[in-house]
Amino acid sequence: MDRPQISLDFAPELHLFVAGRRREGRSELRTDGTSTLGHIVESLGVPLTEVGTLLVDGRPVPDSHVPADAEHVSVQGVARPQRPATATVTPLRFLLDVHLGTLARRMRLLGIDAAYENPDIGDAALAARSAAEERVLLSRDRGLLRRRELWAGAYIYSHRPAEQLRDVLSRFAPPLAPWSRCTTCNGALRTVTKTSVREQLRDGTERSYDAFAQCEECGQAYWRGAHHARLDAIVSDAVREFGGAPVVAGG
Structure with missing residues (x-):
């Protein structure tokens, strides 16, 4: 039995995650007929934390959708401002990995609850803390953002702290209360x-x-x-x- 063949296109902001031949227009892909769309997208390099709406032939589908032959998939980026659908805590809280210390201090300077793990406690522990405390994990590690136990996450696109901060503020629109948090430990x-x-x-x-x-x-x-x-x-x-x-x- 022939494997289903689908076509895909990716939003421009997702192009950095996928191979060059998939960055412009539609590309073809044969699937195994059983993998979910979420699994397929991640296998092509895109963390689901960076995916917004998934459209199949123009209609929204969940990432659990199993693509059929000849379907066209359009992978959209996240809509801004973003709030995780399962969030119960207001305002949002964040968790930053060991490589984002400067960003953590700048977020705290603005009064944003930004926990920071240094030294590195490992991917599993970071994801577990994200889930236990309902924190959005910020990282430049794509593998970390693919962990299933993660509550919510976001890829940090820039190496520059000023650009990193603007990206987080644009994406999540957290309320700002400057000078209200300790930049060292995140306390009030x-x-x-x-x-x-x-x-x-x-x-x-x-x-x-x-x-x-x-x-x-x-x-x-x-x-x-x-x-x-x-x-x-x-x-x-x-x-x-x-x-x-x-x-x-x-x-």
């Missing part, structure tokens, strides 16, 4: 008196600054030091483009 910040954090301050800092915040989890103290202008530029750019009102809680 609260305004405190200078006296309560004096033991963490050098003489120059104690003399020069009066507004302080402290992490409720790790105790790290924050103030608007010499580095503040660079961080404020990151915050201002994000708020201007994606919304949110800066919260004055140290810096």
